Amino acid sequence: MGSSKKRLQADYLIIGSGAAGLLAARRLAEHGKVILVNKGSFRDSNTWNAQGGIAGVLSSSDSVASHVQDTLKAGAGLCHPEVVQAIVARGREIIDELIAIGTCFDRKDGELHLTQEGGHSSRRVAHAQDATGRAIGEALLSKVAPHPNILRLEQHTAIDLITTLRIGHGTDTGNRCLGAYILAPEGHVVTVEAAHTVLATGGAGKVYLYTSNPHAATGDGIAMAWRAGCPVMNLEFIQFHPTCLFHRQGSNMLLSEALRGEGAHLVDSEGRRFMFDYDAQGELAPRDIVARAIDHEIKKQGADCMYLDARPIGRDQLLAHFPNIHERLLKLGMDITTQPIPVVPAAHYICGGIKAEINGRTAIDALYAIGETACTGLHGANRLASNSLLECLVMAECCASDIITSEVPDAPPIPTWDDTGIVPETERIQIKQNWDEIRATMSHYVGIVRSDERLRRAKRRLHVIREEIASYYWKHPVSQDLLELRNIELIAELIIASALQRHESRGLHYSTDHTGTDPEARDTILWPNTL
Known part of the structure; x- marks a missing residue:
């Protein structure tokens, strides 16, 4: 097929169109051109599937201190208290904004109807019947869809990030993100140049056999960031609904x-x-x-x-x-x-992710991660119900504010995607076989209850699968199935590596070999090139 020559340029590239991506796009579009990418439709995200609601202090009988305490308790000692305080304190502000843009939360006698969910000591969850995510998503999309500064690319799949180190320009200036390579539905690869790139790709539930997540939740943002050089944090904490x-x-x-x-x-x-x-x-x-x-x-x-x-x-x-x-x-x-x-x-939800600050900043300049794909320390070892929508919206606000005030240095030239030497596929059974085996291995060996031996078995098998996928990937044209397979395999290995480092049972990580909890809580941080 030869080199793919199509190029696009924007001030801001946002990959993912859940609540975090949509709100960031809305904010940034007032300051420049936005390219908003989703590999499915703009309604194919965990946001649109969220039933329960968004947590916030909305009643005179409740308090920020109480919400903070509930979050810390659920997080089993691993939450970052300053992050919890900063995000929880903005709950009412975020919910008021959602109402202002048209989110129709349920009401009773003119007041918001608040429900109580597991781990909460008060009724503080605003909801729209049992389809809160859809109501929030529709309200946000109504503000994004017609905006002249936003180019929406549906059915486009991110392949990898473009960084200065990747193209040989980062030795003296550090590593900076310059955009991404994106697979178009027609099969060609688009080179997208952007001054700032935001990963809002959601979770990775499809790593397991049983998941509440949509098919798109294959951990793409985490995998791309890891390959680009970002550390990840606390990936062993998988919340099972x-x-x-x-x-x-x-x-x-x-x-x-x-x-x-x-x-x-x-x-x-x-x-x-x-x-x-x-x-x-x-x-x-x-x-x-x-x-x-x-x-x-x-x-x-x-x-x-x-x-x-x-x-x-x-x-x-x-x-x-x-x-x-x-x-x-x-x-x-x-x-x-x-x-x-x-x-x-x-x-259901991955409490770990790309190591990031509340404003989404990562270890790579001009690369941001927000929402479920990021790990700020809010959730600790276990997410308190309905804190996720709160986190992703607060992060989107803070991320946009940080980007708007950031300086943009000149970018070096970016090479287009080169697929010379690639040969057509003759069969695709290997992709399906690897996909099924990864999910079965993770469900049987790295599920709700774990042991050292199960984790070691999973690690050995995943290493073999990684080599099979790599051999296939570099010989054949990229496709969405192949890209997702490559990503879920990497996410699976990162989850296993994180779990093997935690010699205790805490929150969502329960080990039959290490049933006690260490007196000191420590984050599990994996650095690139350590698998």
């Missing part, structure tokens, strides 16, 4: 934590409530405790799943507050108002 629907046709459907907040019970096939056997808070215990309890009951009983019984909430309240869940389940032949629903834990 306790209640993902156990059903072939609804395999990534969540049953919102807000259901348990409103009174739903977790039961086994005999209808026995079991959560109080594990925690005094019962169904309102933090997610890691609930997920491990369900996992333990499934293994102990030799069952396929446990059940969420929402009937105690009452039919009228279920239909009023959870209409989308009710409707989706009805299409699958289940009625949440009359029967318990089968559930399993599923990979």
Whole structure:
């Protein structure tokens, strides 16, 4: 095919169009040209799938100090207190802004209706029925879509970042991001030059067999940043949502934590409530405790799943507050108002990510990471429910402010993508085989409960798969499937390497070989070229 010559230039390149990417684009578009990239549609993100809500101090009976304390408690000693304070303190401001741009949160008697979720000591979660993410996404997109300074590229997949070191210009000046190579849907590669690049690519749930995440969640931003030279932090902490629907046709459907907040019970096939056997808070215990309890009951009983019984909430309240869940389940032949629903834990949120400051700054100049793809220290060893939308929006605001005030040095010339010597594929079965094997390996060996031996087995197998993928990648044309495969394999190895460094059980990382918790909490930081 030869060299791909197409080039685009912008002041700001944003990769990812969840809440973080959309808000950053809205802010930056007032100061220059934005290219906003998404490898699917602009509605294909974790934001648009988020059910529960966004946490903030919105009631006179609540306080920032209480929200901070709940966050620190859930984070199991690993949160960065100054980060928690800074982000939580902006909750009301962010929610007021969302309301101002048209987000239709639920109200009762003219006031915001607030719900309580696991780990929270107060009702402080603003929501839009059971589709809060979609409501926020639609409001943000309505401000971004018509903006003349924003070029939206749907169905475009980021391949790799372009940095000064990568092109041989970073020896004396450090490493600086200059843009990225992007795969267009037609198959050619676009060279995008930008003064500042923002990674807002979301999480990596597709590394596991069961996940609440959309197909697009393959850890692309984390993988690209690592290859470019960024350290990553705390990737061993994978939050498994306790209640993902156990059903072939609804395999990534969540049953919102807000259901348990409103009174739903977790039961086994005999209808026995079991959560109080594990925690005094019962169904309102933090997610890691609930997920491990369900996992333990499934293994102990030799069952396929446990059940969420929402009937105690009452039919009228279920239909009023959870209409989308009710409707989706009805299409699958289940009625949440009359029967318990089968559930399993599923990979939901990655608390670690690219090591970043609250404003998104990374170790590479002009490269920012915001939202789930970043790790600021807010979540520590376990994310408090509904803090994620808060974090990504606060980060987007701070990121845009930092970029606007940054100086932009002259950039060296950037080479176009060169694919000379590449030969066409003759079959694609290797991609599918590697994809399936990575996800099975991670689910069986690096899931909710881990051991040293399981982690070592996973590491050995992933090393072999990495070599197979590398051999294939450098011989054949890039495609979205191949790029995603390359990224989930790298993310899997980074998760394993992080887990092997933590010789304790803390938060979301539970090891049968290291059941105690160290007196001093330490972040796990992996530096490039250490795999």
